Amino acid sequence: MERKVKLYYFPVSYYSQKACIALEEMGVAYESVLIDIHGSKPQKEAWYLRLNPNGTVPTLQDGDVIVTESEDIVTHVGKGSQLVPDVNTKYGQEVAKWRKTINAVSIETITMGTVFNPELSCSGFKAPKSVLNREKVKASFQAQLDECKQLMEKNPDLRKEYEAKINKLQWRLQTYGDKSKITPALDNLESLFDQLEQQLTKMAAGQSPNQWLCGPHFTAADINLCITLGRLDLLGLAERYHSDTKRPRVHEYWRRAQMRPSINRVTVHAIRNTMRAMFGQSVRKTLPVLGGLLAVGLAAGLAVYFAQKRYVQ
Ligand SMILES: N[C@@H](CCC(=O)N[C@@H](CS)C(=O)NCC(=O)O)C(=O)O
Numbered sequence: 066m067e068r069k070v071k072l073y074y075f076p077v078s079y080y081s082q083k084a085c086i087a088l089e090e091m092g093v094a095y096e097s098v099l100i101d102i103h104g105s106k107p108q109k110e111a112w113y114l115r116l117n118p119n120g121t122v123p124t125l126q127d128g129d130v131i132v133t134e135s136e137d138i139v140t141h142v143g144k145g146s147q148l149v150p151d152v153n154t155k156y157g158q159e160v161a162k163w164r165k166t167i168n169a170v171s172i173e174t175i176t177m178g179t180v181f182n183p184e185l186s187c188s189g190f191k192a193p194k195s196v197l198n199r200e201k202v203k204a205s206f207q208a209q210l211d212e213c214k215q216l217m218e219k220n221p222d223l224r225k226e227y228e229a230k231i232n233k234l235q236w237r238l239q240t241y242g243d244k245s246k247i248t249p250a251l252d253n254l255e256s257l258f259d260q261l262e263q264q265l266t267k268m269a270a271g272q273s274p275n276q277w278l279c280g281p282h283f284t285a286a287d288i289n290l291c292i293t294l295g296r297l298d299l300l301g302l303a304e305r306y307h308s309d310t311k312r313p314r315v316h317e318y319w320r321r322a323q324m325r326p327s328i329n330r331v332t333v334h335a336i337r338n339t340m341r342a343m344f345g346q347s348v349r350k351t352l353p354v355l356g357g358l359l360a361v362g363l364a365a366g367l368a369v370y371f372a373q374k375r376y377v378q
Pocket of ligand 1: 135
């Protein structure tokens with residue numbers, strides 16, 4: 066039987082990008098379902114919470130198997146390939162270590178903290194103002210909080226899931242505006258970037274050029290690094306961590322990685338992909354309405370035509 070893979074995702078979401086890159090790297094054909102996490106916010110609906118109790122993207126459905134954590138999705142999709150080498154080998158352990166280290170970055174705090182305090186960005190957001198907009202995101206969190214409270218009453222079986230979402234939303238609204246809670250996350254990245262520069266220098270020494278993070282093959286550790294570098298770029302924070310003169314190995318790595326098809330399509334063009342997917346979704350939603358209006362108009366026109374014809378005859 067044909068393998069049926071479905072990915073619930075939002076193109077600009079960091080964790081969704083991880084899943085998309087893994088699927089592309091593995092050449093898996095999949096159906097993508099847009100979950101507009103800041104617009105219509107279907108991630109808080111009961112049907113979605115029944116699929117993914119965390120109410121987050123991505124969620125992968127592979128036949129009967131549902132995977133709700135991005136790291137697990139990458140492992141599920143890439144297991145047994147060069148993307149996810151066997152953890153029983155030294156090389157596999159090295160890849161696993163880097164995956165874990167990069168996955169521990171507080172990316173939501175860095176992203177939302179910078180959106181709520183745009184002065185933290187070094188060169189400004191690489192996205193239209195309507196996308197990374199503090200007021201819009203705040204309103205979206207507040208609306209979701211109110212909606213979750215109502216949905217919790219309607220779906221008592223999902224009380225635990227809604228309570229967790231409500232607590233998270235309250236925490237976000239209290240935390241992200243407070244710059245003193247954001248700067249430590251940005252400062253902590255400095256030591257990670259030092260480790261990355263060291264690792265890439267080690268990889269380049271005595272080896273052929275164009276090494277990836279753990280060796281000649283692009284692995285799941287590279288996926289994590291690329292989505293992190295892409296996110297810092299989007300937030301106008303890249304120059305704080307790497308340039309031609311500051312951590313040049315990381316800088317060169319990112320320049321090269323952006324040319325890799327999966328990274329280019331998923332990370333570099335994330336905003337364009339989001340706009341396109343949202344436009345496509347709104348067209349699909351309005352088409353039945355337009356079709357209905359057209360049918361009513363046509364029926365009315367025909368009725369008038371035949372009525373006139375009968376009258377004239
Ligand atoms: N640990 C999860 C985190 C997923 C996550 O936080 N996704 C964000 C988008 S990048 C999300 O769905 N946010 C919407 C929400 O929390 O309502 C994973 O790795 O998949």
